[in-house]
Amino acid sequence: MHAPMRTCVGCRAVRPQAELLRTRILLADDGEQVLVVPDEYVRTCSKRHGLSASGRSAYVCPARACLERAARRGGFARAFARKTPAVDPAALWRAHEEALAGKIDLLNRSGGTAAAARVQRLAAVATAMRAAVGRVS
Ligand SMILES: [Zn+2]
Numbered sequence: 001m002h003a004p005m006r007t008c009v010g011c012r013a014v015r016p017q018a019e020l021l022r023t024r025i026l027l028a029d030d031g032e033q034v035l036v037v038p039d040e041y042v043r044t045c046s047k048r049h050g051l052s053a054s055g056r057s058a059y060v061c062p063a064r065a066c067l068e069r070a071a072r073r074g075g076f077a078r079a080f081a082r083k084t085p086a087v088d089p090a091a092l093w094r095a096h097e098e099a100l101a102g103k104i105d106l107l108n109r110s111g112g113t114a115a116a117a118r119v120q121r122l123a124a125v126a127t128a129m130r131a132a133v134g135r136v137s
Contacts, residue, residue, distance in 0.1 A: 006059040009075030010066030018121050019128075020059040021067070021096045025080045026051035036076060036087050040099035056080050062125045063132040067093055093129075100126050 003016040022039035026046050037045050042053045058079035060066045068089040070076055077084040104122050107115040 008061045008066050008070075009058045009079045010060045010063070010068070010070040013061060015061065017059065019062070019125060021062055021100075021125070021129075023058045023060065023076065023079075023092065023096075025054045025056065025058075025076075025082075025084065027054055031082075034085050036084060036092065038092075038096045038099035040103050041095065054080060054082075061132075062096075062128040064089070064093055064129075065132070067096075097126070097129060100129070 003018060005014050006017045006020055007014050008020060024037060024039050024042050026035040026037060026042065026049065027033070028051055033049070033051060035045060035049065035051060039057065045051065046053055056079060058070070058076050060070050060075075071087040071089040071092070076087050100122055104119055104126065107119045107122070
């Protein structure tokens with residue numbers, strides 16, 4: 001009905017949240033160690049590294065160009081409202097691809113109609129990512 005809308009930190013386009021890649025930031029208590037990860041990795045990464053997730057998220061279109069622009073122009077630091085280590089756009093892109101594939105796989109195995117609807121939504125994002133790879137400028 002009323003889909004939540006978010007702004008891409010790369011191109012500033014406002015799109016439904018479900019169509020965007022969500023990136024989070026994990027922090028050590030002293031603020032020294034910082035990890036930038038796909039939202040899907042927050043739980044495992046925070047446990048593994050003893051970091052806590054900031055409440056803030058950065059959203060980008062499923063387009064490599066948007067992610068690269070965000071990394072280059074400080075879009076992540078702005079979204080996280082703090083100094084952020086240099087984000088490697090290629091690595092983050094790959095992490096998002098893997099996270100998405102993993103989530104789809106998990107949902108497929110869990111089954112059910114709610115899962116099927118989510119899989120459809122996530123598959124659309126994955127398709128957009130694959131289509132976008134050729135358009136890197
Ligand atoms: Zn964008």
